[in-house]
Amino acid sequence: MRELLNDLDRWQKKGKKIAVARVIDLEGSGPRLPGAAMAVNEDGEVVGSVSGGCVEGAVVVEALEVIETGERRTVTFGYSDDEAFAVGLTCGGTIHLFLEPLDW
Amino acid sequence: MSDETTPLYTVLAAAIRAEEPVALATVIEGPNTGAKLLVTPDSDSLGTLGTAGLDRVVERDVLGELASGRSGIRHYGENGEAREEAVSVFIESFAAPPQMLIxxxxxxTAALGRVAKILGYRVTVCDARPIFATTQRFPMADQVVVDWPNRLLEDVGESLGPRDAVCVLTHDNKFDVPAITHALATKVGYIGVMGSRRTHENRSKRLREAGVDDAGFERLRSPIGLDLGARTPEETAISICAEIIALRTGRTAPKPLRDTDGAIHQE
Incomplete structure (x- = not known):
């Protein structure tokens, strides 16, 4: 969160709607620990990261939905052989994210 | 710390910027998902997770997590009961940054200060010679102190803990020996001392005379840094910071990743 503050303040001053995604849990190997965060504004601008770049694209999609609906959600990304899971961590770990609007 | 109409985010951002310890508890599952409690060691908590009982128990747990800088999920009953899972709370700690005294x-020093800033340290540079210890020479430092190292340690030694580092780069016995003995009297996690093998031998003799025992020598990283073959100040700074990281993670014999197996990221 620390590294997001300047951009969050800038976006808030412009009145942009914002969603914040935070790593809340990690199983197995993963590059970022709980607390790692990224934020997305209504224009699709992004700051921060929650993995080594593996899942950020999918997080942006989820975050834009959170901005749209205003509803909080928990999202899990993990490694799977199942091709249905198009997005995952290539390092073999599983991360759990909590996404919410910055309305607090 | 603020009145109740200020948004929690604003209070949180101000505390993080001021480098004051603060933690945010958020309900991530259960009644009142998204509810928050902002906790600091020295003032009343702001916000609520839904019930006074839950707030009271979480506040206690948060202060423990904050003291050790941990973040993670905990489960409670709706009124804070232990061994129940009605409510999941994510506790995120924003501990004050670790300190490095150089x-x-x-x-x-300048190179080490730059690398330490990248790693998130609050950097203090200290030297007794006023023409060298200037903010112009060390613009990256949070603080430049003109004083003897032992006197600075007498002032701030109490505040040093396992996450902090003392790096002694003077390689002059007149400054080194009192700096090291005073650093050993603190709870600082890392003490590294620069010098050639010969300087190290000579200094060790003097430290022994000054009363440093085997347990004290065991704490000293002297000569400072990992054996990376570093030459330049910048390379040396990397070797010192790499040693600090390896000490924290318990991986004291770093080899190339190519020559090891096992997890790259430690739990």
Whole structure:
């Protein structure tokens, strides 16, 4: 969160709607620990990261939905052989994210 | 710390910027998902997770997590009962940044200060010689102190803990020996001391005479840094910071990743 503050303040001053995604849990190997965060504004601008770049694209999609609906959600990304899971961590770990609007 | 109409985010951002310890508890599952409690060690908590009982128990747990800088999920009953899972709370700790005290205002100091800032340290440079210890020479430092290292340690030694580092780069026995003995009297996690093998031998003799025992020597990283073959101040700074990381993670014999197996990221 620390590294997001300047951009969050800038976006808030412009009145942009914002969603914040935070790593809340990690199983197995993963590059970022709980607390790692990224934020997305209504224009699709992004700051921060929650993995080594593996899942950020999918997080942006989820975050834009959170901005749209205003509803909080928990999202899990993990490694799977199942091709249905198009997005995952290539390092073999599983991360759990909590996404919410910055309305607090 | 603020009145109740200020948004929690604003209070949180101000505390993080002021480098004051603060933690945010958020309900991530259960009634009142998204509810928050902002906790600091020295003032009343702001916000609520839904019930006074839950707030009271979480506040207690948060202060423990904050003291050790941990973040993670905990489960409670709706009124804070233990061994129930009705509510999941994510506790995120924003501990104050670790400190690095660098003694000796030399070229290596500037490089080490820059790398330490990248790693998130609050950097203090200290040297007794006023023409060398200047903010112009060390613009990256949060603080430049003109004083003897032992006197600075008498002032701030109490505040040093396992996450902090003392790096003695003077390699002058007159400054080094009192700096090291005073650093050993603190709870600082890392004490590294620069010098050639010969300087190290000579200094060790003097430290022994000054009463440093085997347990004290065991704490000292002297000569400072990992054996990376570093030459320049910048390379040396990387070797010192790599040693600090390896000490924290317990991986004291770093080899190339190519020559090891096992997890790259430690739990």
């Amino acid at each position: 003694f000796g205002a030399v070229d290596f």
